[in-house]
Amino acid sequence: MSNLIDRRAPENTTPFVTGLADAVLREIAELLDTLIETGETGIIDLHSLPMTDADRDMLKEGLGEGEVRVDLDVAGPSRIEETGTAGVWWVRHEGADGRIAAELIEVTRIPEILLSHPDDIREGRTRLREHLDEAGETGTEELAE
Amino acid sequence: MTKDRTLGEHMSRRGISRRAFGKYCAYLASTMALSPKMAPAMAQGLAAARRQAVIWLSFQECTGCTESFTRSYSPTLEDLIFDFISLDYHHTLQAASGEAAELAREQSMEENKGKYIVVVDGSVPTKDGGVYSMIAGHTNVDILASTIENAFAVVAVGTCAAFGGLPYAKPNPTGAVAISELVGNKPLINIPGCPPVPEAMTGTIAHILAFGSLPELDDKHRPLAFFGESIHDRCYRRSFYERGLFAKSFDDEGARKGWCLYEVGCKGPIAYNTCATTKWNGGTSFPIQSGHTCFACGSPNFWDQGGFYKSLPSRTSSIGTVAGATAAAGVALGAGAALIAANRKKQYSKET
Ligand code: SF4
Numbered sequence: 001m002s003n004l005i006d007r008r009a010p011e012n013t014t015p016f017v018t019g020l021a022d023a024v025l026r027e028i029a030e031l032l033d034t035l036i037e038t039g040e041t042g043i044i045d046l047h048s049l050p051m052t053d054a055d056r057d058m059l060k061e062g063l064g065e066g067e068v069r070v071d072l073d074v075a076g077p078s079r080i081e082e083t084g085t086a087g088v089w090w091v092r093h094e095g096a097d098g099r100i101a102a103e104l105i106e107v108t109r110i111p112e113i114l115l116s117h118p119d120d121i122r123e124g125r126t127r128l129r130e131h132l133d134e135a136g137e138t139g140t141e142e143l144a145e
Numbered sequence: 146m147t148k149d150r151t152l153g154e155h156m157s158r159r160g161i162s163r164r165a166f167g168k169y170c171a172y173l174a175s176t177m178a179l180s181p182k183m184a185p186a187m188a189q190g191l192a193a194a195r196r197q198a199v200i201w202l203s204f205q206e207c208t209g210c211t212e213s214f215t216r217s218y219s220p221t222l223e224d225l226i227f228d229f230i231s232l233d234y235h236h237t238l239q240a241a242s243g244e245a246a247e248l249a250r251e252q253s254m255e256e257n258k259g260k261y262i263v264v265v266d267g268s269v270p271t272k273d274g275g276v277y278s279m280i281a282g283h284t285n286v287d288i289l290a291s292t293i294e295n296a297f298a299v300v301a302v303g304t305c306a307a308f309g310g311l312p313y314a315k316p317n318p319t320g321a322v323a324i325s326e327l328v329g330n331k332p333l334i335n336i337p338g339c340p341p342v343p344e345a346m347t348g349t350i351a352h353i354l355a356f357g358s359l360p361e362l363d364d365k366h367r368p369l370a371f372f373g374e375s376i377h378d379r380c381y382r383r384s385f386y387e388r389g390l391f392a393k394s395f396d397d398e399g400a401r402k403g404w405c406l407y408e409v410g411c412k413g414p415i416a417y418n419t420c421a422t423t424k425w426n427g428g429t430s431f432p433i434q435s436g437h438t439c440f441a442c443g444s445p446n447f448w449d450q451g452g453f454y455k456s457l458p459s460r461t462s463s464i465g466t467v468a469g470a471t472a473a474a475g476v477a478l479g480a481g482a483a484l485i486a487a488n489r490k491k492q493y494s495k496e497t
Contacts, residue, residue, distance in 0.1 A: 043181040045174070074164045075222040093168050095222045099428045101172040104181055112185060113171075117163035119153055119192070 020051050021058035024105070028063070028088055031107040035087055041108035047100075063088055070114060076101070080111055152229055152354075153192030159228075166192050169225050170355065176348050176423065177360070177370035190355040191229070197354050198253050198261040200292060201235040204285040205278050205312040205321055206267030210303040211237050213340035214347070226347040229354055233261075236280075247281055254295060262353065263296045265289065265324050268305040268312045272320025289327055298332040298359060299324065302346055307335035307365075308445040315449055325366065332359055335366040337418075339442035344423050345371040365445075367417065376413035376439045379421035382406065395436070406433060410454040412441035 024044060031042030051059070064084020072078040078093045089111050093102040153163065170187040174180065179187075203211070215238070232238060233253035234246065241249055253261060267285075270277035275284030293299050301324040304310040312321035325333055336345050349368050352360045360368040377383065385391070385405040392399035392406055405411070413421075416439050420431040432439055438454070441447045 045181045047175040048178055072164065072168075074162065074168050075225060076168075078168060091171075093171055093222075095427070101168075101222055102175040102181075104171065104175075113164055113167045117167075119157065120162045120164075123157045 017054045017058065018050070018052060019055075020049055021055045021062060024049070024059055025062045028085070028105060028107060032085075032087060035107050035109075041106065043107070044105040046103040046105060060090075063090070072113070074113075078113070080114065149195065151192060152194050152196060155196065156192075156228060161228075163188070163192060165225065169222060169351075172222060173348055173351055173355075176344055177352065177368075178373075179370070187355040190357070191351070194229075194354045194357070196228075197230045197350070198257040199230045199232050199264055199350070200250055200253055200261055200296075201232060201238075201264045201266070202285075202288060202292060203236050204265065204267030204269050204289075204306070205319065206303060206305050206310075208237055208266075209340040210266040210306075210346075211235070213338075213343050214302070226351055230350060243281075250292070254292065258295045260297050261295075262298050262300060262350070263293050264300045264302055265306045266301075266303045268309050268321040268323060269327060270312070270319035270321050272318075277319040286327065289324070293328060293331055296331065298334065298353070299328050300334045300336060300346075300349065301325065301366075302336045302341050304337040304339045304443055304447070307337035307367075307443075310339065311448055333366050334359060334362060334368060336371070337367065337443035339440075339447075341443065342371065342419050342423050342425070345419055363417075371419040371423075372417045372443070374417065376416040376418060376421045376433070376441075380413055380433055381421070382433060400436065406438045408456050409438055410452070410456050411438040412444070412447070412450070412453075412457065413439040414457060416441035416444055418443040 024046075027044060031044075034040050034042060046056075060083075066082035066084045066086070068082040070080045072080065076093070076095045077098075078091070080092075081090045082088070083090055087107060087109060089106040089108065091102075091104040091106055091111055091113070092100060095101050150158075153166070156165065157163075166188040167185065170184040170191065171181065174184045174187065201211075231253075234250040236246075239246055239249070267278075269275070269285045269289060271286060275286040278285045280288060301307045305312060305321075306324045309317075309321055309323045312319060313323070325335065334349060336349060338345065345368070348371065349360060352368075352370075360370060363369055363372060365372075377386070380386075382403065382405045385403070386407060390399065390402075390404040391408040392404045393408055394400065395409060400406075400409075407414075411433065413433065418441075420439070421433070424431045424434070440453050441450075
């Protein structure tokens with residue numbers, strides 16, 4: 001495990017299950033309440049919690065495995081998975097070397113990073129229009145020849 | 146790059162989408178223990194910002210800080226900072242030399258009056274008229290004074306700039322002083338460390354860009370996000386400390402079992418820095434994880450504290466309130482760390 005949140009203690013020393021998984025699951029349940037009742041989304045930064053590998057496994061188990069998995073290639077890889085609990089997403093951003101840069105639980109209908117940003121859409125349209133204009137000009141020239 | 150283009154426009158022309166800003170800010174918020182809910186607003190702020198002019202001055206130093214800064218390692222995510230800033234002057238990195246280099250500095254100062262950031266590494270010699278370190282015929286004292294005059298803020302990177310560092314060590318033959326002695330009322334951020342953790346440098350600069358203001362600082366001008374807790378607070382060997390299990394030498398059984406290094410001179414309890422969580426070399430490790438003690442290289446006077454391998458005077462009194470209180474209360478590692486995480490969150494909640 002090479003990542004920013006490697007907090008492994010040497011063997012046989014500290015208890016591996018700290019109870020944090022349970023606490024996080026309860027927080028997620030509350031965030032789901034809010035999402036259902038008000039539509040407000042929630043985020044938990046897993047990096048800030050001193051979770052052990054065992055805690056992490058417990059959390060994964062508690063949420064279950066879902067049916068959506070998205071791989072992004074944005075300044076290094078990112079993996080975004082909906083867990084078996086609908087509306088609860090596990091977001092993992094990595095640097096180029098596979099090191100975890102951020103790990104979040106997002107409680108939302110869809111994590112914002114998956115949506116196309118309006119500025120990107122505008123930029124895409126400009127490029128497409130430029131391309132079409134150029135292609136149009138070349139086409140006209142070819143016809144004239 | 147055209148100076149009046151926003152970072153968003155600039156990056157988009159290079160085929161880098163707004164998602165990259167979102168991801169960078171999620172990373173930044175996590176590293177700085179800011180609420181993850183702030184990331185979208187930060188991304189928005191960053192995308193709307195202009196490229197930040199930075200003038201980097203190197204005085205009495207070893208270039209280790211620059212080495213560290215340029216090794217924020219990953220060629221993708223963390224390196225985005227180099228797209229966000231315009232490093233207009235830096236002795237070691239700039240291609241120009243001599244008069245052309247000095248001209249670049251003056252031009253940047255003129256064009257970005259009141260907006261540029263001055264990064265300084267190294268202390269400044271003041272003895273004998275400051276003759277012990279001169280650049281282009283000017284003393285460090287004069288260069289610093291003229292460069293910061295119209296700066297937005299000064300960032301002192303490395304322990305030499307922040308606290309005097311090795312040049313300031315007894316008997317301090319050059320009369321070296323920390324940058325804080327010479328900046329008057331200019332906003333100052335200290336990012337100590339020998340060298341500083343790269344993420345502490347890049348994260349602080351990105352914070353200024355995204356919010357247009359300085360991050361929250363402690364009484365020594367250090368960003369709380371990176372220097373708010375001691376190495377001891379976040380050390381994975383802490384449970385041994387609490388249980389009184391100490392290595393007595395570097396090759397004894399305790400050392401092999403990974404026990405606490407306090408008695409072989411660990412200065413973790415008085416060291417405020419981010420090594421234990423951010424770690425080094427792409428999150429690989431930090432000195433204590435490699436079996437060595439912490440020197441407290443980011444603390445004032447770390448070089449004159451009676452020896453790197455001499456243990457701190459007393460387990461309870463010298464450590465101060467944090468360790469004293471938690472040790473007395475018998476807080477276990479996990480619970481202690483969780484509490485700390487909660488406190489950090491609280492500290493920053495007002496920014497949300
Ligand atoms: S004294 Fe040093 S090794 Fe021991 S727990 Fe504190 S920081 Fe870790």
